Amino acid sequence: MGWWRQLLLGLWAVLPTWAGPELLNICMNAKPHKPEPSPEDKLYEETDPHGQAERILDAPLCQEDCEEWWADCRTSYTCKSNWLGGWTWSRGKHRCPARALCHPFPHYFPTPADLCEKIWSHSFKASPERRDSGRCLQKWFEPTRINPNVAVARLFASPAPSWALSYRLMAFALSLSLLS
Numbered sequence: 001m002g003w004w005r006q007l008l009l010g011l012w013a014v015l016p017t018w019a020g021p022e023l024l025n026i027c028m029n030a031k032p033h034k035p036e037p038s039p040e041d042k043l044y045e046e047t048d049p050h051g052q053a054e055r056i057l058d059a060p061l062c063q064e065d066c067e068e069w070w071a072d073c074r075t076s077y078t079c080k081s082n083w084l085g086g087w088t089w090s091r092g093k094h095r096c097p098a099r100a101l102c103h104p105f106p107h108y109f110p111t112p113a114d115l116c117e118k119i120w121s122h123s124f125k126a127s128p129e130r131r132d133s134g135r136c137l138q139k140w141f142e143p144t145r146i147n148p149n150v151a152v153a154r155l156f157a158s159p160a161p162s163w164a165l166s167y168r169l170m171a172f173a174l175s176l177s178l179l180s
Contacts, residue, residue: 055084060127060152061116062136069139070112073105081108084121 079096080086087094096102109115113126127136137149 055120056123058122058125060129060136061124062127062129062131062133062138064131065137065139066112066116066126070105070109070115073115076105077102078105078108079103081114081118082121083119084123
């Protein structure tokens with residue numbers, strides 16, 4: 001029975017490393033979303049109308065980034081709270097749907113969290129985590145420093161088993177030791 005215990009403990013230790021960095025090396029079948037470089041404040045007008053099938057969900061955005069984004073846009077106008085779909089496409093750019101009224105951002109996004117979570121249909125979630133916590137994505141960071149989002153992506157793409165699975169493996173390994 002001792003070899004079972006060694007096997008299970010070995011699996012418990014090795015499981016988190018099996019997938020390695022492969023989870024970060026997945027490509028999407030996507031063409032560039034912007035036909036040519038342009039100011040980022042016009043990006044929402046130029047995104048690919050077919051890009052909705054390729055998306056992220058609930059990626060944690062740092063608290064300061066949500067707050068700064070909301071503060072920067074609070075005097076801008078929009079006609080929708082969800083920019084991921086529902087636009088009228090004409091002349092290569094999206095337009096507000098018929099009868100959609102434009103209002104200042106706070107009408108559609110009363111709080112920074114509303115902006116972060118609703119604007120791209122829950123692609124992001126407003127995280128309570130602060131920048132440099134290593135647990136949230138940063139929209140803006142010093143370009144001369146290492147991109148902090150790489151470490152965050154690695155953390156959330158980690159193939160480590162859930163705590164529940166770890167506890168079950170540990171309990172099973174301990175029960176085997178009692179049987180031997």
